[in-house]
Amino acid sequence: MKLEKPDGEEEEEINPFTREERDRIIAAFQANRYYKGYAPLVEFLFFTGCRPSEALALQWKNVKQQVITFRRVLIYDGKKLVIQDKLKTQALRKFSINPQLAEIIAAIKPENSDPESLVFPSPKGKFIDWSNFTTRAWAKILASLAQDTVLSNGEILPGIEYRNPYQMRHTFCSLCREGDIASIQLAKWVGNSAEMIDRVYAKPVNRISVPIL
Known part of the structure; x- marks a missing residue:
């Protein structure tokens, strides 16, 4: 059961989702009667790029109005x-909270949240079992997104290749980088x-123009 990647392994098998694939995965979690409770966690991982171990250990006392402080891991x-x-x-x-992330947090924060409680608890209030x-x-x-889907207008929506959930971090x-954020x-x-x-x-490289030399 891996929550932290060993040194070097984090750089291997990087196969991020596209923006469209990311949004379809989030929507599928939100619409699923059994797993919709995980949708906020999935959104958070996609939009912060944090490690799963950091998200699962996060407490409300470390989530302020403008910044999240990651300081422990599970x-x-x-x-x-x-x-x-x-x-x-x-x-x-520290990770700054933008409007997109603020909306995710606001939707799940209890009205009188206990500062010591987990931001992403299991249904029983325990740590989420990542495995x-x-x-x-x-x-x-x-698996539900793996097959091509034919839309009403005849357009084909390609199936999404399975990748492990750590690819949410790689996607972010x-x-x-595609958005030209400095390294x-x-x-x-x-x-x-x-x-x-x-x-x-x-x-x-196929998105970078060859310079005039």
Whole structure:
């Protein structure tokens, strides 16, 4: 049960979703009677690029009006889920809340939220079991989107290839790079080095014009 990627592994098998695929996955979670409770978590991961271990450990006291402070992670020690009071590569990391993210947070925040309570608890108020989420909710939602769909106007909506949920982080990073966000800024947002961002999330070469030399 992996919540944290070992050094080096985070750079492997990077196959991000497109913006359209991301939106279809979110919509599918929202519409599913069994798994719609996970939709806010899926949106949060897609729109922050944080590691799953950071989101699952997040408490309301670390979510302010304008900024989220990631300062702990949920890890599996081989026997049970435990909290580690530091991040993978740093003591803490701040992430600014934009209007898109503010809307997601506002929709799930209890009126009188306990500062110590989890932002993304399981239905029983415990830590979400990431392995269970991956093999059940994520796998079934992605399976439901795997086949091509013929729309009423005859247009064919391509099926979405299965990728593991860690690709939500890669999707955020890739879309930011496509949006010309500087490597050093993106690195601060997601807790990586700017060098790693440049090496792994370079803009697709087919979208860059060849210069006049």
